Structure formats: C-alpha cells, structure tokens
Amino acid sequence: MAFPKRLLTTDEELILDLRPHWIALVGPIVVAVLVFAVGGWLIAIRPDGVLGTVMLIAVLAVGLFILFFYCVRTLVRWGTSHFVVTNERVIHRTGLISKTSMEIPLDRLQNVRFHQGIFERMIGAGDLLLESAGERGDNRFSDIRNPEHVQKVIYEHAEAFTMRRQGGVRQEASPSMTQELQRLADLRDRGAITEEEFQAQKARLLGGS
Numbered sequence: 001m002a003f004p005k006r007l008l009t010t011d012e013e014l015i016l017d018l019r020p021h022w023i024a025l026v027g028p029i030v031v032a033v034l035v036f037a038v039g040g041w042l043i044a045i046r047p048d049g050v051l052g053t054v055m056l057i058a059v060l061a062v063g064l065f066i067l068f069f070y071c072v073r074t075l076v077r078w079g080t081s082h083f084v085v086t087n088e089r090v091i092h093r094t095g096l097i098s099k100t101s102m103e104i105p106l107d108r109l110q111n112v113r114f115h116q117g118i119f120e121r122m123i124g125a126g127d128l129l130l131e132s133a134g135e136r137g138d139n140r141f142s143d144i145r146n147p148e149h150v151q152k153v154i155y156e157h158a159e160a161f162t163m164r165r166q167g168g169v170r171q172e173a174s175p176s177m178t179q180e181l182q183r184l185a186d187l188r189d190r191g192a193i194t195e196e197e198f199q200a201q202k203a204r205l206l207g208g209s
Contacts, residue, residue: 114147
C-alpha cells in the first residue's frame with residue numbers, strides 16, 4: 001500500500017516512500033516457526049490423560065497468543081509503516097486501524113545522521129537520526145533501507161526548501177552545487193575535514209550562489 005497522496009499539500013512532491021527493511025521481520029518469522037514447530041510436536045505426541053490434554057491446550061493457547069500479539073501485529077505494523085520524504089517535510093506514519101503519524105518540516109532539521117553496523121551495511125539497513133528544532137529534538141528511525149542514500153536525499157531537499165523559503169533567486173540548488181555540498185559532507189563524515197570547516201565551506205558556496 002503506497003502512501004496516500006491525498007495527504008500531501010498542493011505543491012508538495014513525494015520524493016521517497018519507504019517500508020522498513022525486511023530485517024525487521026526476521027524476529028517474528030523465527031518466533032512463528034518455533035511456535036508452529038512446538039505446537040506440531042505436541043499434537044504429534046498427543047499427551048495422555050486429562051493433565052496432558054490440559055497442558056497441550058494451554059501451550060497451544062500461549063502459542064496462538066504469541067502469534068497474534070507479536071508476529072501478526074509486527075507484520076501489520078511493517079506493512080502499514082511509511083517513512084516518507086517530500087520536498088517540504090519528513091513524515092513517519094504507521095497503523096492500520098489506530099494510526100500514528102509524526103512529521104518534521106525540512107527547514108527545522110538541524111542535522112541528519114545515520115548508523116550502520118557491519119551486518120547492517122551488508123544487507124543495506126540502518127538507523128537514521130534526525131535532529132530538529134523544537135520539543136521533539138532527536139528522532140531515531142530504525143530499520144531504514146539504505147540510510148546513507150536517504151540522508152543524502154533529505155539533505156539536498158532541505159537545502160532547496162530553505163532557499164525557497166528564504167526567497168532565493170534559484171528555486172533549488174544546481175547540480176554542481178549539490179555535488180559539491182555532498183562531496184564536503186562525505187569528507188566531513190570520513191573525518192577528512194572538521195564540522196567547522198564544513199560549515200565554513202557550505203556558507204561560502206551558498207553565499208556565492
């Protein structure tokens with residue numbers, strides 16, 4: 001199910017619409033397999049006596065409870081979760097019947113960071129941390145697909161959105177400026193330049209545009 005475009009404003013464009021990475025489903029799948037394996041084994045051995053029957057029913061009831069309240073709910077949450085980037089804001093929305101939604105305007109973002117462990121780099125998943133002005137402060141989103149690419153997209157559109165809000169001559173950064181800003185951001189992330197040097201170069205580029 002795609003993110004409903006009716007929720008976008010008149011001039012808003014959908015840039016990214018991401019489901020959580022499939023790694024979020026590994027835990028529920030493993031639990032479901034174990035529940036079915038144990039349930040099948042108990043049914044196969046068919047414990048004798050009233051006590052055995054009661055134990056079998058109790059174990060199966062616990063298994064069904066785990067399947068519904070953990071596995072099924074996690075699957076529904078995964079299927080209804082959207083991490084959305086538009087040309088105006090970042091939106092996180094989840095839920096089928098009871099819905100939860102939060103959004104961060106791009107011009108309120110102060111920093112965008114991502115974290116990937118070794119295994120996460122291999123499968124293309126990771127966490128994204130958005131620092132914004134206001135009460136929410138830091139917002140961490142887990143199991144994001146290709147977080148480095150998402151970081152780049154958010155950064156580029158945040159810069160373009162800020163320029164539009166400030167009434168800049170250009171409505172969005174030119175490809176050459178975007179590439180230069182991304183190159184500087186990569187140098188900063190690798191530790192080749194400091195944050196102060198990055199901000200100084202960034203101000204020089206934007207000031208000369």
